[in-house]
Amino acid sequence: MRESIVMDLETGEVINHVNVGDTFKIMRKNTRDFLNETVEINKGEPFIKVYAKTLFELSKSLTGTESQFVNYLIQYIKYTSGILAYHNNNENPLTRQHMAEETGLSIKTVDRIMRSLQDKQVIGKHRTGNDITFTVNPFIFMKGDRVNETLYNFFKNTRWNKTKC
Numbered sequence: 394m395r396e397s398i399v400m401d402l403e404t405g406e407v408i409n410h411v412n413v414g415d416t417f418k419i420m421r422k423n424t425r426d427f428l429n430e431t432v433e434i435n436k437g438e439p440f441i442k443v444y445a446k447t448l449f450e451l452s453k454s455l456t457g458t459e460s461q462f463v464n465y466l467i468q469y470i471k472y473t474s475g476i477l478a479y480h481n482n483n484e485n486p487l488t489r490q491h492m493a494e495e496t497g498l499s500i501k502t503v504d505r506i507m508r509s510l511q512d513k514q515v516i517g518k519h520r521t522g523n524d525i526t527f528t529v530n531p532f533i534f535m536k537g538d539r540v541n542e543t544l545y546n547f548f549k550n551t552r553w554n555k556t557k558c
Contacts, residue, residue: 475528486526514551
């Protein structure tokens with residue numbers, strides 16, 4: 394196994410070892426200073442990327458109930474896939490029953506809201522056999538900076554895509 398070293402050029406001292414497959418990150422002084430001068434808040438809490446202008450535009454097209462429901466749903470967005478799934482490692486899709494139980498709405502009302510959100514291109518509904526999966530439109534909100542190509546292609550022609558790639 395080949396090993397590399399990190400050496401202090403002035404003293405010749407070996408500072409660290411880097412093995413094949415290791416990732417080595419260089420942190421510049423200005424980054425270190427920024428991290429020392431700022432405070433991380435809500436550590437461990439999930440957060441969502443939201444496009445501000447798009448969200449404002451979206452808010453004009455949603456009812457109050459739909460808007461509240463979207464606020465409920467976004468906590469379940471998974472990285473890259475945009476799937477609405479439970480908070481576990483298996484990414485089991487969020488069910489209508491679970492949505493109804495958590496929000497206090499009937500399944501019929503959940504279905505009506507979800508259909509309306511699909512019509513407005515806020516979410517997508519996907520069927521694989523008997524399984525139904527919902528995804529969110531990454532041009533409105535998402536987790537992370539990148540999405541998989543399937544999700545991108547599903548929503549790229551919606552009115553919410555401001556990039557029109």
